[in-house]
Amino acid sequence: MAAEKTFKIASIPADGVGKDVVAAGRRVLDTLAAASEGAFAFEWTEFPWGSAYYAETGKMMADDGLAQLKDFDAIYFGAVGWENVPDHVSLWGLRLNITQNFDQWANVRPVKFLPGVTSPLRKADTTELDWVVVRENSEGEYAGLGGRNLSGRGPGNEVALQTALFTEKGCERIMRFAFDLARTRPVKKVSSVTKSNAQQYGMVLWDDVFKRVAVDYPDVETESVLVDAMSAKFVLRPEDLSVVVASNLNADILSDLGSALAGSLGLAASANLNPERRFPSMFEPVHGSAPDIAGLGISNPIGAIASAALMLDHFGLHEQARQIEAAVEATTGAGHLTRDIGGNATTDEITDAIVDALRPALVR
Numbered sequence: 075m076a077a078e079k080t081f082k083i084a085s086i087p088a089d090g091v092g093k094d095v096v097a098a099g100r101r102v103l104d105t106l107a108a109a110s111e112g113a114f115a116f117e118w119t120e121f122p123w124g125s126a127y128y129a130e131t132g133k134m135m136a137d138d139g140l141a142q143l144k145d146f147d148a149i150y151f152g153a154v155g156w157e158n159v160p161d162h163v164s165l166w167g168l169r170l171n172i173t174q175n176f177d178q179w180a181n182v183r184p185v186k187f188l189p190g191v192t193s194p195l196r197k198a199d200t201t202e203l204d205w206v207v208v209r210e211n212s213e214g215e216y217a218g219l220g221g222r223n224l225s226g227r228g229p230g231n232e233v234a235l236q237t238a239l240f241t242e243k244g245c246e247r248i249m250r251f252a253f254d255l256a257r258t259r260p261v262k263k264v265s266s267v268t269k270s271n272a273q274q275y276g277m278v279l280w281d282d283v284f285k286r287v288a289v290d291y292p293d294v295e296t297e298s299v300l301v302d303a304m305s306a307k308f309v310l311r312p313e314d315l316s317v318v319v320a321s322n323l324n325a326d327i328l329s330d331l332g333s334a335l336a337g338s339l340g341l342a343a344s345a346n347l348n349p350e351r352r353f354p355s356m357f358e359p360v361h362g363s364a365p366d367i368a369g370l371g372i373s374n375p376i377g378a379i380a381s382a383a384l385m386l387d388h389f390g391l392h393e394q395a396r397q398i399e400a401a402v403e404a405t406t407g408a409g410h411l412t413r414d415i416g417g418n419a420t421t422d423e424i425t426d427a428i429v430d431a432l433r434p435a436l437v438r
Contacts, residue, residue, distance in 0.1 A: 077107070077115035081389055084146040084354070088124035088168065090363030091373035092152020098375035098425040099150065099382040102401075105429050106386075106394050109436035114391065119146070125156035125164055134159070134167030140175050144353060148385050151358035152378070156365065166218070169358075173211055174218075176353035178346035179244070180251045181209035181325070182384065183360060185332035188341065188376075189407035191415045195335050197312065205315035207332060208255065209325030210248040211346060213239045214276075216322040240276035240321070245283040251349060252319035253291040259316055263295040264288075267304045267320035267328065280321065301328070308332060333360055338414040340374030343381040345388065357385040371420050374412040376402055379428060401431035 085100065087093040100118060107115045121142070123135040134154075136142065143149060149172065154164050172178070184206045187198050197203070217239035225232040249266070256264045266284045270277035281298060288296045299307065301324045307314065308331050320328060333342035342360035359377030367373055380402060386395035410427040411417025419427075 077110070077112050079114045080117050081114065081147045082117045082119070082145070083385075084143050084149045085118050085120040086123055086149060086168075087120070087152040088154045088363070089126070089156045089164075090153055090365050090368035091361070092124075092154070092363055093368075094371065094373050094421045095359055095375045095378035096150060096152040098421055099378040101425055102379050102398060102428060102432070103382050103386075105432060106397070106436070109433075110394075114389075123168055124154060125159045128159050128164070128167070134164055135171065140172070143172065144176070146354045148354050148388065149356040150382070150385065151356050153359065153361060153363040155363040170216070170218075172356055173346050176348055176356070177212060177350075178348045178353070178355055179210065179212035180248060180345075180347040180349055181211035182255075182345045182347065183207045183209060183325070183329035183332070184343060184380075184384075185329070185336055186341065186343075186380070187336050189403055190409055190411065191337040191341070191406050193335060193337050195309065195312065198335070201313050203312050203315075205312065205332070206255065206259075206317055207325050207329040208248065208252040208317060208319040209329065210244060210319075210321050212322075213241060213244045214322035215324075216326075238273075238276050238321075238323075240279050242279065242283055245280050246287055249284055249287045249319055250290075252317050253287065253294055256294050256317040257291070261316040262293060263297075263314075263316040264291075265304070265315060265318045266296070266298045267301050267318060267324050268298065269301050269324070271300060277321075284319075304328060305331060308335060330360065338374060340377050340412065340414045341380070342377045343384055345381065345384040347388070355385075355388055357381040357388075371422060372413055373421050374414050375421050375425055375428075376406075376412075379425075397432060397435045398428075400435065401428045404431040 087096040128134050154169050187203050215238045219237040220235040222234045252264050256262050268277040268280050270281050333339045339361040344360050346356040348355050383395040383398040405427040410419050
């Protein structure tokens with residue numbers, strides 16, 4: 075019998091541990107679908123793009139790759155990067171090629187402190203910590219504007235320009251997204267991050283837009299913090315955080331700091347959203363391809379599985395997303411941990427434990 079709703083998902087494991095963690099996430103999602111009694115199903119199409127594809131073709135993805143992807147309901151991504159391809163080529167050739175062309179302008183990166191996982195923050199032992207970083211994902215420092223010039227003048231004379239792009243519309247839409255998200259959380263607060271004391275054009279525009287947008291959300295507390303001060307606040311006063319909104323580069327760095335404070339980058343999930351749904355959104359763990367452990371079966375699948383939960387939220391399957399999150403917490407709380415968070419469990423063992431923890435919630 076056909077499912078009431080079938081979600082078409084493009085799977086791009088890409089490089090290194092991306093293959094293992096995407097497989098783990100797919101297994102968890104398929105477990106949910108099988109237990110839904112026909113309410114929903116997932117139709118997977120896997121694409122071979124990545125650094126191995128580059129070795130064969132000289133390209134990170136097919137020339138018509140975006141056309142192939144545009145009609146999917148979502149994209150489930152693993153990790154990109156390998157020694158045969160310069161990092162800037164692999165990133166711009168695949169991941170950023172997708173996020174930029176599909177206008178996935180809102181990057182959501184929750185910071186989750188899981189039971190059983192030791193945080194380097196002593197405060198995490200006694201304080202409830204839970205915040206989310208909202209990253210402007212389409213312009214800013216990663217707009218790709220600039221160039222290298224004057225190499226013809228001889229060694230030591232080349233000049234490189236990397237130009238950050240800030241538009242009023244781009245700033246406003248990510249800020250309104252952050253405010254709307256804050257309204258759904260127990261603590262209704264948005265912290266804006268800039269470096270406007272030193273970057274007097276783009277970052278001052280960001281500050282001005284934030285002040286203007288905040289007027290429309292009188293029920294949401296606000297603060298504006300310089301990025302260096304916010305880095306310290308992540309460590310010293312994380313209990314003050316709820317939603318942190320920042321530019322492409324600043325949010326990228328801060329979200330990795332948050333994940334490290336939670337215990338490991340292997341735990342970190344993310345969603346690259348096109349909120350207007352003109353294009354598919356993409357869901358991926360924050361960690362990289364980890365060549366040193368690729369193929370060993372010991373990578374942490376939790377970031378990818380938590381990203382699958384974000385995808386379910388995007389589909390409106392909120393109950394199922396919470397079930398995944400609860401199963402992850404039950405798994406780490408029971409001491410099932412991979413090497414990066416102090417244990418010795420394999421990727422498959424963690425996935426098995428999460429599926430086992432899911433089963434009681436799936437019994438109707």
